[in-house]
Amino acid sequence: MPKLPLICLTLLTLGVSVTAHSEEKRYVTDELNTWVRSGPGDNYRLVGTVNAGEEVTLLQSNPDTKYAQVRDANGRTSWIPSSQLTNQPSFKVRVPELENQVKTLSDKLNNIDTTWNQRTADMQKKVAASDSIINSLKAENQQLKNQLIVAQKKVSAANVQLDDKQRAIIMQWFMYGGGVAGIGLLLGLLLPHMIPSRKRNNRWMN
Template sequence: MYKKNLLIALMLSFILPTLMTSSAFAADKYITDDLSVYLRRGPGPQYGITGTLKAGEQVSVLETSSDGKYTRIKDDKNRVSWIESEFLSNLPSLKERVPALEQELTILKDKADNATQDKQALIDNYTNQLTLANQKIADLDKTNSELKTQSNEQLSQIESMNNQLDEKRQSLILSWFLRGGLVAGIGLIIGLLLPFIIPRSRKKDRWMN
C-alpha cells in the first residue's frame, strides 16, 4: 500500500508541472522588431540552438515554461522549438504595421480634407444664401421706396385735383350767383319800368278814342 501511494505521488510530481506549464490552446505572437532570436531544443540556455527567427515573424505559442522565461512555439516552417519569452510580442512588427498605419493616416487625412472641404462648401453656401437674402432685402427696400414715392405723387395729384374741383365749384357757384343776381336785377328794372311804360300806352289809347 505504501509503495503504491509512493508511486502515485511520484507520477503526480512529474505530470503536474507539465500540466501547469502547458497552454490550453495555441496563441499567435510575433518576434520583437529589433533582433533575431535563437531557437533552442528546450526551455533554457543549456539546450542546443536549432535555428533563428527574424524580427517580425509570426509564431504560434504552444506552451510556457514554469518560470515563464521560455516559450515553446511553432513557426511558419512548422518547426517546434523554444525561445525566450521576452522576445515575443502581441503586436505585429513595425515593418508590417507601418504600411497599415500609413494607409490609416492617409484615410484620416482624406477624411480631414473632405471635412474641411465640406465645411468650406457649407460656409460658401451660407454666404451665398446670406448675399441673396441681403439682395432681396435691398430690392424690397427699393420697391417700397418707389411705391412710397408713387403714393406721395398720387396723393399730391389727388390733392391738386381736389383743389381744382373746389375752385371750379366756387367759380360755378359764383357764376350762378352772378347770373341769378343779373336776372333779378333785370327783372327789378323791368318791374320798375313797366308801370311807366304801360300807363302811357293806356292814356294814348284813351286819347285816341
C-alpha cells in the same frame, strides 16, 4: 553500455516540467533578431534566428527554464526565451496599421472639409440670392412709395382745381341770380311807368 547515458538524458529531458498551451499568437520583441534553440534551455543548440517583431504561434512554455516553444511563419518549430515574447503586436505590425488609421482619418477630415466647404458655398449662394431678392423688394417698395407720393400730389392738385371750379360755378350762379334779380327789379320799376303812358295815349286818341 553506451546506450545508458542516452537513456538517462532522455529521462532527464522528460522530467523537465513543460506547460502546454493552446496555440496563441505572440510577437517577438522589437529588439535585435533573437536566437532560437532546439530545446527549452540555454544548453540546447542554436538552430537559427527569428526576426524582431515577427509574429509567431505559442505552442507551449517551460516555466522552469523560462523558454517557450513557438512556430514561425515558415512552419519551423523552435524554443525561444519567454522574455523575448509579447502579447502586443510589434511596431512592424502596428506602424502600418497606424499609418492606415492616419490615412483613414485624413481622408475623413478631407471629406469633412470638402463637405463643409460645399455647404458654406451653398449657404453663401443662398444668402447672396436672399440679399438680391431683399434689395429688389426694397427698390420695388421705394418705387411704389414714389408713385404713391406722385398720386397724392395729383389728387391734391385735382382737389384744388375742383375747388376752383366750384368757386367759379358758385360765382357764375351768383352773377346769374344777381342779373335776373336786377332785371326783375328794373322791369318792376319800368313797367308801372310804361303802362300809364299807354293809357294816356289811348285817352288822347279818344
